[in-house]
Amino acid sequence: xxxxxxxxxxxxxxxxxxxxxxxxxxxxxxxxxxxxxxxxxxxxxxxxxxxxxxxxxxxxxxxxxxxxxxxxxxxxxxxxxxxxxxxxxxxxxxxxxxxxxxxxxxxxxxxxxx
Amino acid sequence: xxxxxxxxxxxxxxxxxxxxxxxxxxxxxxxxxxxxxxxxxxxxxxxxxxxxxxxxxxxxxxxxxxxxxxxxxxxxxxxxxxxxxxxxxxxxxxxxxxxxxxxxxxxxxxxx
Numbered sequence: 001x002x003x004x005x006x007x008x009x010x011x012x013x014x015x016x017x018x019x020x021x022x023x024x025x026x027x028x029x030x031x032x033x034x035x036x037x038x039x040x041x042x043x044x045x046x047x048x049x050x051x052x053x054x055x056x057x058x059x060x061x062x063x064x065x066x067x068x069x070x071x072x073x074x075x076x077x078x079x080x081x082x083x084x085x086x087x088x089x090x091x092x093x094x095x096x097x098x099x100x101x102x103x104x105x106x107x108x109x110x111x112x113x114x
Numbered sequence: 115x116x117x118x119x120x121x122x123x124x125x126x127x128x129x130x131x132x133x134x135x136x137x138x139x140x141x142x143x144x145x146x147x148x149x150x151x152x153x154x155x156x157x158x159x160x161x162x163x164x165x166x167x168x169x170x171x172x173x174x175x176x177x178x179x180x181x182x183x184x185x186x187x188x189x190x191x192x193x194x195x196x197x198x199x200x201x202x203x204x205x206x207x208x209x210x211x212x213x214x215x216x217x218x219x220x221x222x223x224x225x226x
Binding site for chain 2: 032034036041042043044045046049051089093099100101102104105106107
């Protein structure tokens with residue numbers, strides 16, 4: 001079946017440091033790939049997505065590129081801020097009729113300090 | 115504002131009691147979903163519904179039940195058969211034929 005593997009956290013960085021959170025997936029066919037972010041006590045918010053190989057998703061300074069050859073979708077940001085502290089989830093989806101079933105990684109907690 | 119609402123934010127129940135979690139959306143989305151989140155385990159799909167009066171089991175449906183009588187509402191009942199119900203529950207929805215899910219703020223259920 002489908003699966004998503006993320007690097008374990010927590011990841012602790014100083015403000016303005018470079019961020020990479022690794023994500024690899026196992027799936028047949030061509031799933032869409034997502035990064036969601038969860039702030040403490042809240043639901044998930046879509047951060048970015050990519051729907052086909054070599055697509056780059058980007059939002060709020062975060063980027064991720066859909067790499068089919070390495071089955072990866074690593075999240076990067078050039079300069080993190082304290083406000084980026086959250087849990088980040090990598091996910092993939094395949095459509096089933098009108099529904100879209102997401103498979104999530106276990107999440108990576110990011111802590112950014114001054 | 116359009117969005118998904120879940121109520122209540124915090125819920126406490128005694129062991130052996132059934133409890134129903136509310137999920138309402140005004141996005142006119144066709145499909146709705148329920149997920150369970152436990153620490154260190156990511157999110158797992160409980161049930162989903164593609165249209166009114168139809169729903170399918172997800173990966174961990176045992177001990178849960180749902181209904182979809184209206185397009186905008188998808189309540190989840192945690193029954194006494196659920197062995198470990200304490201968790202954070204998230205509801206989501208998608209427009210038909212699209213793959214981006216929008217999430218509600220969640221309900222934290224604690225069974226005492």
